[in-house]
Amino acid sequence: MRGDELAKLEPALGPAVVAAVHFPDEAQVDAQALAHAIPAAARHAGAQFRRASVARLRIEGRRVLGVDLDTGLVAAGAVVIAAGAWTPLVAGAALPADAIAPVRGQMVLLRTEPDGVAPRAVVFGPAGYVVPRPHGHLLLGSTMERVGFDKRVTAGGVASILAHALSLMPGLAGATLESTWAGFRPAPRDGLPLIGATAVDGLFVASGHHRNGILLTPVTAELVADAVLGRAGAIDGSPFRPSRFSEAES
Numbered sequence: 001m002r003g004d005e006l007a008k009l010e011p012a013l014g015p016a017v018v019a020a021v022h023f024p025d026e027a028q029v030d031a032q033a034l035a036h037a038i039p040a041a042a043r044h045a046g047a048q049f050r051r052a053s054v055a056r057l058r059i060e061g062r063r064v065l066g067v068d069l070d071t072g073l074v075a076a077g078a079v080v081i082a083a084g085a086w087t088p089l090v091a092g093a094a095l096p097a098d099a100i101a102p103v104r105g106q107m108v109l110l111r112t113e114p115d116g117v118a119p120r121a122v123v124f125g126p127a128g129y130v131v132p133r134p135h136g137h138l139l140l141g142s143t144m145e146r147v148g149f150d151k152r153v154t155a156g157g158v159a160s161i162l163a164h165a166l167s168l169m170p171g172l173a174g175a176t177l178e179s180t181w182a183g184f185r186p187a188p189r190d191g192l193p194l195i196g197a198t199a200v201d202g203l204f205v206a207s208g209h210h211r212n213g214i215l216l217t218p219v220t221a222e223l224v225a226d227a228v229l230g231r232a233g234a235i236d237g238s239p240f241r242p243s244r245f246s247e248a249e250s
């Protein structure tokens, strides 16, 4: 799509954008809303939540007995490690330290009202994206940085995100910069997530989803439920088995 057709569909795009591919069925998930909805649904189904730091896994022989918090043992027949980029650091996880590494992503939130220069759809450019959100908000992303667990937002990071967005949509120059933040994508060493049973009985992993952890939430939940309940699922999860790392090193 180019020219008048493109300008009509997405008037916020500037003259530097000469062509685009339009996906009319493209949608977006609000990650914050999802992060509220999932615990609410789980509570409704009988789950209990405890906000605490896991000091280590309690393992005896080849079987996990639960997790140790500062306050003592929480006994469990099945334990799922879902600690994102910190997963290999959970004591007892038995994964190589570099199985999953943090990749920092910085984000910028703009507010466009009352100017109204916001795009109508999610716009992916060569080095990032612009995501329209309710009430005139726009999410701009992002950087890909291997800087360990350094969660700072940097001048260079924000500059590159803004430069990219403004190259796509120069009209955003007058928007209000509302906030910035950074997070860690859990990047697996071999590019595939770690989902399923480990060599320790009762111990499972659901981690390493890198840039797609929100998108892959439903399929991950299905694979983990299949693994914990020991049922043959509809999806072949074998490429994602966490034990591939210990197999590779033995």
Ligand SMILES: Cc1cc2nc3c(=O)[nH]c(=O)nc-3n(C[C@H](O)[C@H](O)[C@H](O)COP(=O)(O)OP(=O)(O)OC[C@H]3O[C@@H](n4cnc5c(N)ncnc54)[C@H](O)[C@@H]3O)c2cc1C
Pocket: 052, 053, 054, 055, 082, 083, 084, 085, 086, 087, 090, 104, 105, 106, 107, 141, 142, 182, 183, 184, 185, 186, 206, 207, 208, 209, 210, 211, 212, 213, 214, 215, 216
């Ligand atoms: C800037 C940015 C943009 C992104 N955009 C997208 C996108 O558009 N679409 C998409 O699908 N994904 C996106 N992602 C990726 C997505 O956010 C991740 O894949 C996802 O959050 C991974 O989920 P997780 O639960 O495995 O890890 P996390 O979300 O990192 O959660 C792990 C949790 O474990 C906790 N934890 C760690 N150690 C312990 C311990 N010892 N005890 C107790 N708790 C512990 C941590 O505090 C953390 O709360 C993006 C990520 C970033 C940074």
